[in-house]
Amino acid sequence: MSRWYEALAGWVRARSRGGRIGIAAVLLALVVGVVGLLVAGGGDGDGVWRDGTTAAGPADEPTGDSGGGSAPDTDGDQPQPTGPVDAPPPYIHSFADQPGAAPRAAEPSPTGGVRIAEGTDGCDHAYGDRDVCVPWIFPAGVTDKCGWLRDHGFEPLKITGGRDRHGLDRNGDGTACGTDD
Helix, strand or coil: CCCHHHHHHHHHHCCCHHHHHHHHHHHHHHHHHHHHHHHCCCCCCCEECCCCCEECCCCCCCCCCCCCCCCCCCCCCCCCCCCCCCCCCCCCCHHHHCCCCCCCCCCCCCCCCCCCCCCCCCEECCECCCCCCEECCCCCCCCCHHHHHHHCCCCCEEECCCCCCCCCCCCCCCEECCCCC
């Protein structure tokens, strides 16, 4: 009869490469978890803050009686706190202890606009207000662009960009998809 570890090694060797990697990953995770538990103290005691004080857990609350016993105590006493009473000390960042450091002066706000190439956002803004997005490229198979725009909630749009690259203003009145277009 073979030893148990020889049988285990034979079973592992019979697995595919991916299976062996998976088994190794699970074993590694178990080892890391056990080591982490040992380093953390196993959870037997209270946690400890950086200044050495212990973190008290929530206070034990009395469990209510689900039976038909006496009514709860309503003699006007203030409710008791249910969690830790003392807060941990504030964490002071290391950069806060730099006595010679002064805040930087505010930079002036940029006055010039940023030029973005047309169609970058997928919209042709030559139609309607600035917030109107006529598609730069209409979906494949669309033959009636004005009909597509109407189906998607657009009303006639004033041509504001000085050009009509989609040909939506057929009568030249400056309104795309108007009454006579």
